[in-house]
Amino acid sequence: MTTTIQKFSVAAGVTALLALAALAGAAERRPPADTNKDGALDFAEMQARRSDLTIEQFNAMDKDHNGQVTREEMRAAGQERMQARAAERFKKLDANGDGGVTQAEMDAARKQGEAERFKKLDTNGDGKLSQTEMEAGRQAMMGDRRGRMGPGEGRGPGPHRDGPPPAGN
Numbered sequence: 001m002t003t004t005i006q007k008f009s010v011a012a013g014v015t016a017l018l019a020l021a022a023l024a025g026a027a028e029r030r031p032p033a034d035t036n037k038d039g040a041l042d043f044a045e046m047q048a049r050r051s052d053l054t055i056e057q058f059n060a061m062d063k064d065h066n067g068q069v070t071r072e073e074m075r076a077a078g079q080e081r082m083q084a085r086a087a088e089r090f091k092k093l094d095a096n097g098d099g100g101v102t103q104a105e106m107d108a109a110r111k112q113g114e115a116e117r118f119k120k121l122d123t124n125g126d127g128k129l130s131q132t133e134m135e136a137g138r139q140a141m142m143g144d145r146r147g148r149m150g151p152g153e154g155r156g157p158g159p160h161r162d163g164p165p166p167a168g169n
């Protein structure tokens with residue numbers, strides 16, 4: 001008779017093995033960015049990972065202008081991008097430019113977004129959505145989401161995201 005602790009231990013071990021296998025697979029698919037192992041990325045190393053990266057973007061991240069971007073500089077650049085996007089979203093919501101967003105402005109923005117989504121889904125322009133149009137929209141959304149996520153993300157529960165299964169399973 002196996003105990004709950006034994007079942008949990010087996011589940012935890014299997015989960016750990018699956019996680020290690022996933023990490024090993026991810027490492028094989030995506031070579032390390034820091035090829036010279038100096039703890040920072042130069043322009044060539046960064047461009048190997050992001051071919052669309054311009055020298056201007058790289059230089060904007062390289063705050064100390066030493067030709068390398070450290071992990072801290074990358075984090076700071078990410079924070080700056082998030083703050084800029086948040087400021088832009090706020091500016092869009094603040095339709096009258098008074099420095100505050102009212103419920104009416106929020107509702108108007110929501111309605112506008114819904115109208116734009118509906119128009120995009122209504123591919124034949126007849127003012128109503130068919131099952132086919134809805135399914136095509138769902139498939140397009142899933143494709144977009146997969147493009148923004150890395151391997152293994154957004155694919156439902158599993159050991160790579162949720163840890164071991166509950167005891168008794």
